[in-house]
Amino acid sequence: MRKTSKLLLAAGLALASSTAFADDEKIVIGGALSMTGIQAPLDTPGYNGAQVAVKFLNDNGGVLGKQVEFINIDGKSDPVTVGNVAVELIDKGAQVIVAPCDFDFGSPASREAQSADIVGISTCASDPLYSSWSLGDKQFTLSMWNTTMGATAADFAVKEKGWKTAYVVTDQFIAYTKSLSKYFVEQFKADGGEILLEDTYTNGDNNFSAQLARLQALGKKPDVIFVSSYGQDIGMIIRALREVGYDAPVLGGDAYDDPAMHETLGEKFGNDVYFVTHTWMGPEAHPDMPKFIELYTAMHGKAPDTSFVSTGWDTIMLIAEAIKAAGSTDGAAVAKALEDGQFKLLTGELDYGTAEEGHVPNKAAAVIELKGGKPSFVGWRKPESLPKP
């Protein structure tokens, strides 16, 4: 009797393992990135970069001797769809989930990954809400948090440039735009700077005149202008400021990393603009960058049109390194490898905190300067202290 039950158990286990690991010959990475909708401008580049990384891995013998398969199902910029897509991917045998580049859109995928006990990584969600505290002990984001982004900007302004007074504009659009300003202001004050005026903007208004009137009423010109906005509105705000004669340096976050905006500002308005972002598409940022650009161009037929493509490459390479270090695709082991490891990525050196520390991504940030509408790399920066998330 006991023998038969053991036999049954063994058979059951064999059956279970054969369905869970339907294909033991490959490693399946599931992506819930949005190819359509409002999130598409940020997720599509990540997807394109990820494809290049998967091809590179497979051309070079795969991971743990297995081929890597990357299945992406369109999350359609809808949190509910993103969650459903993640469930579908896990059913299809995904062993790691790549989540969209934003907390609101990406977290549903991470939550599903967590409940299936596998690792989920967002390509570039930067709000500190994207932590193991809120999502679980196997969830990560590749991006630095806004604490790092805001603090880097503030340190750069006060400590490096000696800009002591700031005018801050906060777009009320999403968690990202609001928290970025918050951390900038905290760090700017901690560094001994003074905030002259904080103003509010509504995304999509395309009208900055009331804010300008308030700035003009102030009677003082700030040393630096920090604008935390999103999408096309950034270029519009910078133009509006420059047109009426505010030529103080403008500072911002990774939403500025948009070649179309740089071109729009052009020679006339695209000067003295600095922003903190994930990386710089040149060898100064990482020796492997030219190789990545070459591989990308070979695969997609054109050079990358934004640096966000490197977040996709990095996410896949990070997963591959962690799986190699863990020796398996087991969720807990991969998560541990991510916590323990130190990674030299295209988007900067990365060292995750433990699950108790929220998986805080200790990461360097790239500072870029815009001169005559052309971006140039200022360098990597890592703030010594960070505001509390």
Add this chain to the structure above:
Amino acid sequence: MAFAIQFVIDVLSLGGAYALMALGLVIIYGILRLVNFAYGELIMVAGYTMYLSSGSSLPWLVMAVLAVGMAVLFGILTDYAAFRPVRAKSVTAVLITSFAFSNLLQNAALLFISPRPRNVPLPEIFSQTVSIGGAITPVRNLITIAASIVLLAAVAFLMRKTTLGIAMRAAATNFTMARMLGVPANLIISSAFALSGFLAGVVGILWIGRIGTVVPGIGLEPLLVAFIATVIGGMRSLPGAVVGGFLLALIDTTLNYTLSQDLLKFRDAFTFSLVILILLWRPEGLIKGPASGQRT
């Protein structure tokens, strides 16, 4: 004084753009009693035409005319693709087809061009400023005001003095009667779509002139603005749309100037509360359209 001038110019330039957007929407609604949800995409089409023609060495004005022309073409296409086949069947069907057409155009831009913003060429004058009574104003705001005055006058003339305009107004009042008197339905509706496309094209250039780039979703904000403005002004009245556009701009600008920082975060809530108040007071909108019979 400079402050007052600044405020007036802001209201007029924003209001002018809003009024043109609203007018383009209400022209269709007046005749068909249907909101064209693909209206915002006509603005997108104008923007992408500018982007696509920026590689050529055409003068800017030619590109702008081309962009408006494409918006007109897509306006007429909206009629043929989304409205005409199901127009006589049910309101719901047309609602769905206009949504579908909007979605189709957006996703086509996303797939064939890019989900990332694309540059739109702008003439030098769009980034120059002038000083009026101490207020430094971008010239494009003055261009917007001038363009809206000219276009509003032209539309008023078209509607009042030309056969086409009178036929369109007749169709808006009582379509069945107008048809019985020999007004060709399809021609009138197509003309309305063409006019709507024309207004969308011009407004698109002025609107994108503030931004400098175009994305697939660029039409959403103008559609929303136009919709609210027409609801305030009266869904079926052409002067109502203009009044609604200027009033919405006045409300928005005033709130932008006067609300404190803590309240400014909730500006849209204030705007919509005011809109609700206006609608409670005047449920049909500020200006009542022509008394009318059935939808056609």
